[in-house]
Amino acid sequence: MKNLVAEIREYLMEHHDWFSKSIPLIASENITSHAVDEACNTDFSHRYAEGWSGERVYAGCKYIDKVEDICMNLANKYFKSIHADVRPISGVVANLTMYNALTSDNNGKMCCMSIIRGGHISHGPRFAKSGREIFGTAGTTRGLNIEYLAFDNDEMNLDIDASAKIIREFEPELVLFGGSVFLFPHPVKELGDVAKEVGAYVGYDAAHVAGLIGSGYFQDPLREGADVMTLSTHKTLPGPQHGTLVSNREDLIDRLRSCAFPALLSNHHLHNVAGLAIAYAEMLEFGKEYHKKVIDNAKALGQALNERGLKILMEHKGFTKSHQILVDVAEYEKSIGLGGDIEKLLESSNIILNRNLLPRDLIEGRHYQNPGGLRIGTSEVTRLGMGKSEMVDIAEMIKKVVIDKKDPKKVKEEVIEFRKGFQEIHYCFDTSNKAYEYLKFY
Ligand SMILES: *Cc1c(COP(=O)(O)O)cnc(C)c1O
Numbered sequence: 001m002k003n004l005v006a007e008i009r010e011y012l013m014e015h016h017d018w019f020s021k022s023i024p025l026i027a028s029e030n031i032t033s034h035a036v037d038e039a040c041n042t043d044f045s046h047r048y049a050e051g052w053s054g055e056r057v058y059a060g061c062k063y064i065d066k067v068e069d070i071c072m073n074l075a076n077k078y079f080k081s082i083h084a085d086v087r088p089i090s091g092v093v094a095n096l097t098m099y100n101a102l103t104s105d106n107n108g109k110m111c112c113m114s115i116i117r118g119g120h121i122s123h124g125p126r127f128a129k130s131g132r133e134i135f136g137t138a139g140t141t142r143g144l145n146i147e148y149l150a151f152d153n154d155e156m157n158l159d160i161d162a163s164a165k166i167i168r169e170f171e172p173e174l175v176l177f178g179g180s181v182f183l184f185p186h187p188v189k190e191l192g193d194v195a196k197e198v199g200a201y202v203g204y205d206a207a208h209v210a211g212l213i214g215s216g217y218f219q220d221p222l223r224e225g226a227d228v229m230t231l232s233t234h235k236t237l238p239g240p241q242h243g244t245l246v247s248n249r250e251d252l253i254d255r256l257r258s259c260a261f262p263a264l265l266s267n268h269h270l271h272n273v274a275g276l277a278i279a280y281a282e283m284l285e286f287g288k289e290y291h292k293k294v295i296d297n298a299k300a301l302g303q304a305l306n307e308r309g310l311k312i313l314m315e316h317k318g319f320t321k322s323h324q325i326l327v328d329v330a331e332y333e334k335s336i337g338l339g340g341d342i343e344k345l346l347e348s349s350n351i352i353l354n355r356n357l358l359p360r361d362l363i364e365g366r367h368y369q370n371p372g373g374l375r376i377g378t379s380e381v382t383r384l385g386m387g388k389s390e391m392v393d394i395a396e397m398i399k400k401v402v403i404d405k406k407d408p409k410k411v412k413e414e415v416i417e418f419r420k421g422f423q424e425i426h427y428c429f430d431t432s433n434k435a436y437e438y439l440k441f442y
Pocket residue numbers: 028090091092093095119120122178179180205207208231232233242243
């Protein structure tokens with residue numbers, strides 16, 4: 001067993017070493033500051049604190065309550081909400097809490113974006129159903145009936161008129177906006193009005209774009225008509241892996257609270273609540289600057305790749321208004337392969353990004369395992385201090401692999417050299433902190 005422990009440690013070290021020499025471009029990922037890591041590695045991780053702050057089921061919670069109160073206050077300040085539940089242990093748990101609170105137990109009905117258009121697995125009927133069956137102890141034992149909103153492939157956004165028709169005909173209880181492939185703000189105002197016409201609640205899944213929203217960019221769902229907004233805390237928001245649910249509906253607070261606990265949670269990973277409180281503090285201080293740069297970098301990377309001959313979607317709209325861009329790689333099918341193949345090639349060059357299904361794949365019959373697209377995000381490289389000129393460097397390295405068909409091992413050497421200049425985490429209070437240094441403390 002001792003050998004296995006050494007082996008695990010070895011893998012962790014190697015992983016850190018690899019990532020410290022790579023360009024991290026996965027759109028759903030980010031990196032936390034040392035202050036956040038430190039909080040996540042405290043005794044809070046050993047403790048239980050079921051229930052709401054001040055009303056715990058366990059003893060020993062007096063400092064835990066203080067930290068959780070700060071976390072809720074900071075989340076409310078960041079999102080300009082009156083109710084912030086920082087207990088959901090992930091974005092999915094926050095979504096399930098929202099479903100349980102806002103749809104009925106029997107044959108509840110929801111409209112949302114389909115998964116193949118960029119919705120999340122937790123928006124799928126099978127997941128929403130099994131999620132409720134497995135976890136739904138708040139009297140929710142039945143699945144959701146889901147009708148997908150209409151999507152406009154040319155605009156890479158929801159089709160307002162066609163979606164309005166679907167909402168009016170289907171009469172859902174909840175209309176959910178947001179998704180995982182998310183270039184442009186969703187028409188929350190326009191379709192939210194239609195939702196209210198049929199008596200539906202409006203939800204917004206901000207898992208990907210929470211940081212952009214909190215810092216005042218992208219869109220402002222709670223002011224555009226959303227009753228509830230859910231999020232992951234580790235994508236554009238650079239916190240530990242966790243979730244949050246926010247709302248401005250005073251009349252819904254009790255229901256939302258009780259649909260989280262006792263329903264989908266027992267303990268809620270208190271160390272991550274502590275780390276999250278620090279991440280909210282960091283973003284209240286540095287988020288305006290950081291998230292502007294994230295979006296500027298996404299546009300700049302789109303532009304630089306486009307100029308080098310890669311096909312970036314939505315050029316006529318400036319590629320994106322978020323932290324993501326999408327690349328159409330179908331034309332390389334006969335040379336180096338499709339999205340899955342290119343993902344592997346780039347990975348062997350230490351450029352980490354992921355394949356993505358594009359609307360064109362659906363028409364041409366390609367599978368999500370090896371689709372015709374790539375999704376690239378700029379949250380993490382921005383946090384490592386990169387700006388527009390580095391986006392040009394990254395585009396050049398990607399071009400060498402994809403278009404010039406250079407040996408990935410050669411490009412990898414270039415990536416390693418490039419990354420040497422970007423080893424510190426920015427937009428946080430502890431300014432000189434090296435990424436991936438944790439294990440050196442052991
Ligand atoms: C990532 C994501 C989630 C939830 O992810 P967790 O891993 O559970 O935090 C939910 N919705 C969308 C749209 C996402 O992209």
